[in-house]
Amino acid sequence: MVEVLSTDAIWWSLFTMFTAAGLILAGTVTLIFLYLIYRYRVKGSEDKDELEPGRIYVETPAKGSSRLLLVFTGIIVLSLIVATFDETIYLERTPSEEAFVIWVTGFQFGWQFDYNVDGETITTIGAVVVPSDTVIEFKVTSRDVFHTFGFAEFKVKIDALPGIVNSMWIKTPEEPGEVYKAYCYELCGIGHSLMVADMIVVDKNEFFQAYEAGPQEFRNFINQVISEYRASLQGAP
Amino acid sequence: MAGAEFFGRLTRWILRWLTTTNHKDIGILYMVTSVYFFFIAGVLALLFRTQLAMPASEFLTGKAYYEAVTVHGLIMLLWFASPFAAGLANYFVPLQIGARDLAFPRLNALSYWLYLASGILVILGFLAEAGAIDVGWTMxxxxxxxxxxxxxxxxxxxxxxxxxxxxxxxxxxxxxxTIATMRAPGLSWFKLPMFTWSIIFTMILMLYAFPPLMVGAAILWIDRNIGTEFFSSPAGGALLWDHLFWFFGHPEVYILLFPALGAIADIVSTFARRPLYAKRYILTAFFLATILSFLVWMHHMFVTGTNLYTRLFYSFTTILISIPFEMATVSLILTLYKGKIRFTIPMLFALAAIFHFILGGSTGVYLGSIALDKGFRGTYWVVAHFHYILVGTMLFGFFAALYYWFPKITGKMYNKKLALLHFILATIGVNLTFFPQFIIFDMPRRYFTYDVPEWLTFNQLSTLGSYIFGLSMIVALITIVHGLLRGSPAPENPWRAWTLEWLTKSPPPPENFEGVPVVTNDGRVVFVSEEVAEKSSRSELVSGKLAGVQPLTGASHAAPSHSHAHSHPVSIDPFILGVGSLLALFGLVVNKFILAAGIAVLAWGLYRWLRDELNDRFHAEIPKYLETWPFPRSKLRNGMWVFIASEVMVFGSILSAYFFIRFNPVGKVLEEPWPPGYMIHDVGIGIINTMIMFTSTLSFAMAYLGVRKGDNILAQLGMIGTIFLGSLFLIVKYFEWKELFAAGYGLDWGLATQTYFLATGVHGLHVALGLLLTTYTLFKLYAGRLGPQRSEEVLMVAIYWGIVEIVWTFIFPLFYLV
Amino acid sequence: MADAKTYIAVWAVLVGSALAEAWVVLSGIAVNTLAFVTSVALFQSALIALFFQHLREESFAIKGMGIGGAALVVVLIVAAVTSVISCTPYFPQ
Known part of the structure; x- marks a missing residue:
């Protein structure tokens, strides 16, 4: 089986690449800019120039070297984007056949998560429990208006549109215990800011053990994890 | 008695501004109004920045927060930025091209009053019980x-x-x-100043980008009030709105940016004492950006989950568009090379704008990658990026332009120390507001409350920055008022600049120039009297060797003036039409009686407008010595063709909605599949109406032939035929609609019939308008009131009928046959 | 400069093509009706623009303005249709 890269790792590598290229290009341009401003500033009362008002001055003709500069920067920028095509396609398609599927339905104002266990649907609202070290595929849709489902840490998001189901995947971390926030990223009404859900990562083995034990077991397991997490929040100062 | 005198003077002053059609007055009106809207939207921004300075703050309710955010966005983009640029353009484009006014001064006043009415409509929302619009400016x-x-x-x-x-x-x-046909003799396209060029590109973008927005808004209105479901049913819905809105929305960014960049280019070149470096590259870049801007809108839809390859194409074009802007920026920077840079206030703002543009532009490149957009979409990175462009670049460009042209507009110099204080505070404010937002790029946009402690400090910095920026605006206001009241008188050309607007008094007289400015072959600007211009050939004029020519040195020129014949006619009609539309549209939402009053006012205004038009009060030929290549001299014909281009986009948007809905797989699941047209509609009636349509256009062509040949009988018969056939078309349409409703194919049947009613309804309105135009032209012909350009006036109507017919050639098969 | 004969000839072609179009579609000869009627509409539009709107006599700049608009409409339609056509419909219970 091919190693699945995590979505945030891909994103950060691209981000670094863009930032490096941006710093070099924009940095060079800025340095030239600053130098020119410094070098050609008017000193003291030097106030003479050959340019007469009452005459139309159209342009200073371009020199060959500046043309090269334009072509060169153009090529860098273009190659940047073409370089991201592979990653884009990789991010768009769920990499593993055995991805664990969770259905997500946005509504005003919250997220509903549905697991399919042996043909039975187990629903949670506002929190979702996922196994560690697994590729999770979210099938995202909306019950009412335009929402966008996404995680800040995993650097992925997808629009939740009424009437359409979209898909998005993440790879959960190897170690269980983390809790991630899912946000809504498109203004969906006055409760938009409150559309936050928790994603609790639990141990892979425990999770699948409960999952394979049948709907009733799994429901209990999920509810227990969520209530434990909420209790821990209230316990904290 | 003094009171009465004061009252009289006040009345005259108010009347002057209500009735003016002079481009400089309209420009000032635009600028003052847009700055007023700017302060409203700015205060809203300060309100929600205050909210965000505290976590879980209860300064604003969620509803109030979203009202503030939404109206801030709408007003800043549509009612401040574009109109402010329009104000500058109004004032300076005619001056820069050496014209006396715009081609249609009265229409220009109408534009302004409609703009003011539309802005008031949005603000009136705050008075409503349920509050102003709160769904985001993207709606x-x-x-x-x-x-x-x-x-x-x-x-x-x-x-x-x-x-x-x-x-x-x-x-x-x-x-x-105006720009196509009213340039001073010898002022070729290439010699136009960059600001005027940027307005050309802006206008082209507006021409094609605004009709889809208008159609989108109109459909949204009928959805909400008549019961169609284009945007509420998932068969059209979110994605259809996205396409129509962003097809407008992305070019809009360049609509906002271009005028500022153009002004910056002129200013940098003036104060670096160097002609613009590689102007042809900048023009090429603007041209490419104009075209490409219509091919990038789907980058606002990168995470909609739509077809991957369509999105990859748009990812490619989005990155492509950064190249022209990079070309333009590099050219601007290289203009400084070997210059003699003077750090005046406009120059400081322009240089700072270029800095902000480099930062805002390169952070935008990230958003062109779909992979990176998955992380950035809907976060503060996007907010920071576009505010660096819109505030850091565009607004700074506007400040630069304001200080650059302040002496020309007011005839006064501003206080340099106050202006410098404005510059320093504004620069600190902008960077302190928006740079921290890059750092908290994980924070979702439009959240009025958040509980992540790491975001707090940066939000507080940002709020502090916005207060400093707000303070700088107060300083700016003081600077302007101080300059107006206490400023020392400004010379004609305080900056020793070389574009045409500096070669006249500050402020310019109503007719702009004394005499006709001519750009000679060797690049000098000379002024000749109008008689000389009329009599001489173009080559004589631009040779610069005519007798009686006034060479210009930048000092006062005493060319004999007889040009007061061009005094500007005033008209209250645009104001009446503005009030009428405000009342009518407000009444449409609120109250039937206000609506009726509004329609009455509109009718009265229209009647007055046509009466004046009939009496030729606003008729002005374009003098033959002006540059018009490659456009025909007739401004009516040019104007109609521009209008036709916008009509193409109006119907194109409706057509794209048709195709979108028909091919949307969601619709096929949701409701009855779209039936072939002949199942619902009577093809026979459709064919009859098609014949009527074709014949009415033929009839009008005959009328045009008659006018050209001087055959009045043929002309009148042709027009009567067109009116008869056009009315017949509408009558048939009426019975067709009635029958459809009776047969159960009304609005509630589904999107298939709704799209039909939308398309034929809008088309029917155009037929009705065409009938009015034709009747009016027939009346003019009958009464012998056709102007000297009689065949042009008729051809204009023929061009209009053509587009009505072209639209029908699509509607008939797409709705009746397929 | 068009004369009466040209106008009438163009009109005849328009009427004839509309009738033929309806006949072809209704008798089921056309394979892809949508493509067929769109091409006929484009042909008719071109005739109307060139002769009744006298676009023939205009400069390249005026022609470009109209054609530019038409091209943008095509771009809008193609993007709208290709983007949505692969969407998966789904309605939560």
Whole structure:
């Protein structure tokens, strides 16, 4: 089986690449800019120039070297984007056949998560429990208006549109215990800011053990994890 | 008695501004109004920045927060930025091209009053019980549908947007025709200053980008009020709105940016004492950006989950568009090379704008990658990026332009120390507000409350920055008022600049120039009297060797002036039409009696308008010595063609909605599949109407032939035939609609019939308008009131009938046959 | 400069093509009706623009303005249709 890269790792590598290229290009341009401003500033009362008002001055003709500069920067920028095509396609398609599927339905104002266990649907609202070290595929849709489902840490998001189901995947971390926030990223009404859900990562083995034990077991397991997490929040100062 | 005298003077002063058609007055009106809207939207921004400075703050409710955010966005983009640029363009484009006014001064005044009316409509939402529009300036469907947001604030804003689009379309016609046909002799396209060039590109963008917005707003309104479901049903819905909105929305960014960049280019070149470096590259870059800007809008839809390859194409074009802007920026910077840079206030703002543009531009490149956009979409990175462009670059460009042209507009110099204080505070404020937002790029946009401690400090910095920026605006206001009241008198050309607007008095006289400016072959600007210009050939003029020529040295020139014949006619009609549309649209949302009053005022204004037009009060030929290549000299014909281009986009948007809905797989699941047209509609009647349509156009062609040949009988018969056939078309249509409703194929049948009613309804309105135009032309012909350009006036109507017929050639097969 | 004969000839072609179009579609000869009627509409539009709107006599700049608009409409339609056509419909219970 091919190693699945995590979505945030891909994103950060691209981000670094863009930032490096941006710093070099924009940095060079800025340095030239600053130098020119410094070098050609008017000193003291030097106030003479050959340019007469009452005459139309159209342009200073371009020199060959500046043309090269334009072509060169153009090529860098273009190659940047073409370089991201592979990653884009990789991010768009769920990499593993055995991805664990969770259905997500946005509504005003919250997220509903549905697991399919042996043909039975187990629903949670506002929190979702996922196994560690697994590729999770979210099938995202909306019950009412335009929402966008996404995680800040995993650097992925997808629009939740009424009437359409979209898909998005993440790879959960190897170690269980983390809790991630899912946000809504498109203004969906006055409760938009409150559309936050928790994603609790639990141990892979425990999770699948409960999952394979049948709907009733799994429901209990999920509810227990969520209530434990909420209790821990209230316990904290 | 003193009181009465004061009252009289006040009345005259008010009347002057209500009735003016002079481009400089309209420009000032635009600028003052847009700055007023700027302060409203700015205060809203300070309100929500205050909210964000505290976590879980209860300074604003969620509803109030979203009203503030939404109206801030709408007003800043549509009612401040574009109109401020329009104000500068109004004032300086005619001056820069050496014209006396715009091609259609009265239409120009109409544009302004419609703009003001539309802005007031949006603001009026705050008075409504349910508050102003609160769905985001992007107005994403289906949140805007009546089920989710019943507030009349949305209706007011939507109608405001539609009215603004109308005003913008009128402006585009005016400016494009003016620049195309009214340039001073010898002022070739290439010699036009960059600011004027940027207005050309802006107007082209507006021409094609605003009609889809207008159609989107109109559909949204009928969705909310008549019961169609284009945006509320998932068969059209969110994605259809996305396409129509962003097809407008992305070019809009360049509509906002271009005028500022053009002004910056002129200013940098003036104060570096160097002609612009590689102007042809900058022009090429602007041209490419104009075309590409219509091919990038789907980068706002990268995470909609739509077809991957369509999105990859748009990812490619999005990155491509960064190249022209990079070309333009590099050219601007290289203009400094070997210059003699003077750090005046306009120059400081322009240089700072270029800095902000480099930062804002390169952070935008990230958003062109779909992979990176998955992380950035809907976060503060996007907010920071576009505010660096819009505030850091565009607004700074506007400040630069304001200080650059302040002496020309007011005839006074501003206080340098105050202006410097404005510059320092504004620069600190902008960077302190927006740079921290790059750092908290994980924070979702439009959250009025958050509980992540790491975001707090940066939000507080940002709020502090916004206060400093707010303070700088107060300083700016003081600077301007101080300059107006206490400023020392400004010379004609305080900056020793070399564009035409500096070769006249400060402020310019109503007719702009004394004499006709001519650009000679060797690049000098000379002024000749109008008689000389009329009598001489173009080559004589531009040779610069005519007798009686006044060479210009920048000092006062005493060319004998007889040009007061060009005194500007005043007209209250544009103001009446503006009041009428405000009342009518406000009444449409609120109250039937106000609506009726509005329609009455509109009718009265229209009647007055046509009466004046009939009496030729506003007729002005374009003098033959002006540059018009490659456009025909007739401004009527040019204007109509520009209008036709916008009509193509109006019907194209409706057509794209048709195709979208028909091919959307969601619709096939949701409701009855779209039946072939002949199942619902009577093909026979469709064919009859097609024949009527074709024949009416033929009839008008005959009328045109008659006018050209001087055959009045043929001309009148042709027009009567067109009126008869056009009316017949509408009558047939009426019975057709009635029958459809009776047979159960009304609006509630589904999107298939709704699309039909939309397309044929809009087409029917155009037929009705065509009938009015034709009747009016027939009346003019009958009464012998056709102007000297009689065949042009008739050809204009023929061109209009052509587009009505072209639209029908698509509607008939797409709805009746397929 | 068009004369009466040209106008009538163009009109005849328009009427004839509309009738033929309806006949072809209704008798089921056309394979892809949508493509067929769109091409006929484009042909008719071109005739109307060139002769009744006298676009023939205009400069390249005026022609470009109209054709530019038409091209943008095509771009809008193609993007709208290709983007949505692969969407998966789904309605939560």
């Amino acid at each position: 994403y469907a289906p949140l805007t549908s009546k089920d989710f947001t019943p507030s009349p604030g949305v209706d007011l804003a939507v109608l405001g947007v539609a009215l603004l689009s109308l005003s913008v379309t009128i402006s585009t016609i005016n400016f494009l025709v």
